[in-house]
Amino acid sequence: MIIVAQFIRTNWFLCGILIVICFASIAPSIGARGGILRPEITVKFFAVAIIFFNSGISLRSEDLRRALVQFKVHFFIQGWTFIVFPSLIYLLVSLMKDGPFDKLLLQGLLVLGCMPPPVSSAVILTKAVSGNEAAAIFNSAVGSFLVGSAVDVPVTSIFLQLSLTVVLPLCLGQAIRRRHRMWLERNPIPFGTIGSAILLLIIYTTFCDTFLQTDTHLDFLSLISIVFLIVILQCALLGLIFFITTQPWLDFHPTDTTAMMFCGSHKSLTLGIPIIKIVFSGDPGLSVITVPLLVYHPTQILLGGIMVPLLKEWMYSVGRNRYTMAKHV
Numbered sequence: 001m002i003i004v005a006q007f008i009r010t011n012w013f014l015c016g017i018l019i020v021i022c023f024a025s026i027a028p029s030i031g032a033r034g035g036i037l038r039p040e041i042t043v044k045f046f047a048v049a050i051i052f053f054n055s056g057i058s059l060r061s062e063d064l065r066r067a068l069v070q071f072k073v074h075f076f077i078q079g080w081t082f083i084v085f086p087s088l089i090y091l092l093v094s095l096m097k098d099g100p101f102d103k104l105l106l107q108g109l110l111v112l113g114c115m116p117p118p119v120s121s122a123v124i125l126t127k128a129v130s131g132n133e134a135a136a137i138f139n140s141a142v143g144s145f146l147v148g149s150a151v152d153v154p155v156t157s158i159f160l161q162l163s164l165t166v167v168l169p170l171c172l173g174q175a176i177r178r179r180h181r182m183w184l185e186r187n188p189i190p191f192g193t194i195g196s197a198i199l200l201l202i203i204y205t206t207f208c209d210t211f212l213q214t215d216t217h218l219d220f221l222s223l224i225s226i227v228f229l230i231v232i233l234q235c236a237l238l239g240l241i242f243f244i245t246t247q248p249w250l251d252f253h254p255t256d257t258t259a260m261m262f263c264g265s266h267k268s269l270t271l272g273i274p275i276i277k278i279v280f281s282g283d284p285g286l287s288v289i290t291v292p293l294l295v296y297h298p299t300q301i302l303l304g305g306i307m308v309p310l311l312k313e314w315m316y317s318v319g320r321n322r323y324t325m326a327k328h329v
Contacts, residue, residue: 013128013196013200013305013308013309014305014306014309016196016200017200017203017302017305017306020201020204020207021203021204021207021302023204024204024205024207024208024210024211025207025211027208028207028211028212029208029212030208031205031207031208032205032208032211032212033209035208037205039205039208039209043205044165044270045161045164045165047120047198047201047202048119048120048165048166049164049165049168049169050169050194051120051123051169051195051198052119052123052165052166052169052170052173053170053172053173054173054191054194054195054198055123055127055133055137055170055173056170056171056172056173056174056176056177057173057174057176057177057184057189057191058173058177058189058191059133059134059173059174059177060177061174061177061178063133063134064134064174066134067132067134067135067137067138068138070132070135072252073132073139073252073256073259073260074135074138074139074142076252076260077117077135077139077259077263077264078142078143080241080260080264081116081117081139081263081264082114082143085113085237085264086110086113086114088113088237089110089112089113090110092109092233093106093109093110101222101225102222104288104289105222105226105288105289105291105292107285107289108288108290108291108292108293109292111272111276111279111289111292111293112267112272112292112293112296115267115268115271115272115275116140116143116267116268116271117139117140117143117262117263117264117266117268118140118266118267118268118269118270119140119141119162119166119268119270120199121199121202121262121266121300121301121304122136122140122259122262122263122266123136123137123140124195124199124202125199125258125262125304125305125307125308126258126259126262126263127191127192127195128192128196128199128308128312129258129307129308129311129315130192130255130312130315131254131255131256131257131259131262131311131315132255132256132258132259133259135256135259135263136259136262136263137166137170139259139263140263141162141166141167143263143268199301199305203298203301206269206297206298207298209294210294210295210298223291226291226292226295227295227299230292230295230296230299231299231303234265234296234299234300235303237264238261238265238303238307241257241260241261241264242257242261245257245260245261254314254315254318258311258315261311262304265300266300266304267296267297267300269293269294272297273290273293276289276290276293
């Protein structure tokens with residue numbers, strides 16, 4: 001019993017993921033869009049605002065300033081998001097187009113490849129592993145604005161939403177930190193735990209929406225196939241980004257690697273669905289085209305949550321090895 005309690009205490013976040021997914025499968029209407037929790041308001045606006053206020057009040061100003069000029073990190077994330085990722089998806093779809101796979105699902109995969117990173121989960125997961133949170137914040141916001149500007153989506157609406165949920169809370173948090181820095185250092189607040197708890201709420205509401213999806217008109221085999229394909233795809237992308245960014249000649253810090261893994265492999269559902277609806281307005285296959293993104297979104301959060309303790313351990317071991325080497329020099 002003691003061992004079980006110790007395991008739960010050590011791995012409370014993973015246990016929390018299992019609990020919220022189970023609860024979402026039992027009562028999806030509570031956390032789905034239009035449900036009691038109203039995630040289209042509470043999560044889309046308030047939860048995201050809390051995430052960035054949390055980041056603003058916990059991040060040192062010098063870290064934010066340093067992140068702005070980390071051009072190599074920004075180039076990698078934006079290049080991977082809008083060039084490498086879509087190219088890999090295009091190659092995959094080209095190899096599968098003559099097979100038995102549903103053609104609308106393949107079209108949905110192509111659209112998925114062009115989506116920006118989310119402004120919530122990528123930042124929270126980077127923060128959870130003590131990665132380069134400032135770089136994750138910058139690239140998530142920039143990626144969303146770039147796609148919103150390139151597609152026929154109301155730019156003013158996107159800019160206003162990003163300003164209210166990202167920029168304003170971040171600046172407010174920074175202002176409070178500057179004013180009360182000494183008090184915050186004497187009374188440490190569990191910012192990481194707060195962020196993880198918000199991520200559990202996002203996971204719950206995401207899976208509530210997923211379990212309520214009944215209008216996709218897909219047969220069971222096609223649905224299982226796309227889920228399996230996306231899990232394999234995400235694992236491959238995460239592994240590939242990790243392999244590339246840990247090459248010594250690139251000289252990326254381990255904290256940069258974690259930010260690039262989450263920002264480079266994650267895709268935004270909040271911005272993605274409106275874009276798909278605008279681009280494919282009136283298309284009878286719209287519901288099927290959205291399926292890859294609808295499957296990708298909860299999968300990326302679930303895999304990200306599972307990877308948090310693994311990446312933490314990796315960063316700790318890298319830091320320990322660097323300390324040992326420096327000590328012997």
